[in-house]
Amino acid sequence: MSFAAQAGHELQFLGFTLTELQVAFICIAAVLMLAFHLLLTMTTLGRALRATAGNRTLARACGIRTGRVVDFTWFVTGMMCGVAGMALAATTVAFDFNLGSLFLFYMVAGLLLGGAGQPYGAMLGAVVIGISSQIAAFYVNPLFSDVVAFGIMVVILLVRPRGIFGLADASSSLEA
């Protein structure tokens, strides 16, 4: 299946040309990030979520229905994936069922870059991976977008093993 190229105005920004649709999705991403931030910090559910992530047994003992929290997490994750899929499909001229196959690895790279368990880190990581791989695809060689994405991930993890925002363990061990 294929779509006709999107209609609408084109906008110039820092040397990039963006269609209105792309700008709209960037805005949606920003709004979702904000919503996510508010969910985690301002709501009871967000606190329950963070408590469950921190120590599931203890969270249960404190009266949090951790099973529900996990179900809810899957629900939200699914919704976010739905939005991402919509954005991907709508901004790609042609798509088939293989379109997202390597996407998982970009996501994991972004996640690790920020530091697992760090929502804001994941946001930043995704932005870094996404933009750098697209820039590389444009300026260097489309083949190299993967190389750049994973190269950045490898280098950052070697320099900061717990990701950009990853916290050091409470006990900084001399173990290995």
Added chain:
Amino acid sequence: MSYYALLLVVYLGIDTIAAWGLNLEYGVAGVANLGYILLIAAGAYTYAVLRLPHAVNLGTAASYIGGEHWPGWTAVLGAIVVGGVLGGALGVVAVRRIRLDYFALVMFGFEILAWTIVGAYPNFLGGQNGLFFIPDPGVSNSSWSYAALIVIVCAGTWLILRRFTAGPVGRTLRAIRDAPASASGLGKNLFAWRTSVQVVGGAMAALSGALLVGFLGAWSPPAWTSLETLLFLTAVIVGGMGSDSGVLAGTAIVPVLIVQGVQFVPSISALPALSSDGTMLLFSLVTLGFLFFRSQGLIPERRPRVRLARTSAAVSAAAVSTSPVSSSRDAAAPAVAGRRGENVTAVPGGAERRTRAAAPGEVILRAERVRVAFGGVLAVRDVDFAARAGSVTGLIGPNGAGKSTLIKVLRGTQRVDSGSVLLDGRDISRLAVFRRARLGVVGTSQLAEPFARLTVIENLCVAAQQQRAESVIGLLNGRRWWRAQEAEFVARAELLLERFNLAAKANDRAGTLSGGERKMLDVMRAFMAAPRILLLDEPMAGVTPALCERIESALTELADSGTAVVVVEHDLASVGRICDHVVVMALGRVIETGTMNELRSSAVVQQAYLNG
């Protein structure tokens, strides 16, 4: 048909070698490697470049570097060396720095990098077209002699592999897999072990790659996509993680029967010939089926059963003859030592390890002005502490006093912010946990962490120091080099098990033990390491009172044999029974020292407990 059978045998052998290597890394040593196919490809390319003639017209514009035209077996050897070096190098760079789950992904990243780069440069290794017309290694690759070669190489690989996966070395690797922190606390160098495993795994992958190219005669990027790693990983999971024979079975099913087999035998099913998508579908279903219904795999990892030398009657007799511990140390020690003249805590071979015997009362381990801060909280504030040979020192105080942190500082699991830890006057504050353990500073943490998939008696044997098997000589010589020492370890472990009433569970997996039993196992493991300084963080929490008495008597006995024992304990009656000397901490400071009787009447101590 006969060529088809040959194909299956050859693929089975080649894939098995690769899957064994991955199983050694992941199933046995616990280091997942999602870029494993990169090492197979490294072996394949190395073999091809070493084996190809100097100049050959490949019929395209593509060319390749090298072309050394080496004899077949040297090219295979070269591939093995390159695989080992590459595996080791990646291990050194990544394992040291990165959490293991990240390491798996970093390896995946390396694989994508290498794959893209090799594919992008036609003049380097043939680019996307790859290399072809690669000669066989001197054995015709279209006859059964190649299958024979593969079988022989497989058998040889098995013998070498078993040096790592069976016996004491396999036990150590599995201990590191199950509980890395406990293993390093018992003197295991995690980095060295994990890197060695990467070297061996890399060499096996490269051997497999070289033999594959020798068989196929061609090699190009489509042959080593990242999906291939998944195939070997599935072979390991389906066969049984950590089980070498299981992995052989898993390889027969997943890469060979499903991926290679099915596409050649369309007639076995009513379906038309399976497309590659159909193969992937079948592969996914089998994998999911195993993960849901038999996650331990076809042939699960088996643990050796040790036949205990003593009968259960002797054990129960011994249990009866051990008189209950009285409140006096003088009464307790002979009661235990007198039992058939065996002293559990006196360790054969332990004394020679010690650099010098400390006189009773001499300070062996000392903390000087140690300070530890967590964020803005000063957990330990400029504390001085001393552990004396031949005595039990109690460390007490209300919650949050900094007792556990101080123990961690002494063990080396917690860095100091200032101050130092001195062993025999030598500063060891910067020494890693495993190095301190080798110097005789051994301890337990508040949370017991057994090596869950090892048996109880294996848990103890892991802890024995100076294992002959854990050396290059041991690996080269095999069983005869360490058999006698191993028997000695087992005998010592058995004595400990009897002593602590766990002999009946000697062959159970440690993961099946109850909380109290795990705690006991932790203490016993520390005993097994024959420490000069034993640091215990609440060893008796959750242990039944009868067994607490046994721990108490064992600790006093250990101290009597010259060890410096330090115990954090909340049960003050117990502290009063076993400790010669008690240190009271509150809010990160040492507020009082003395014997338990002196401290009971101390106003400062009472105040601290009431306020704490």
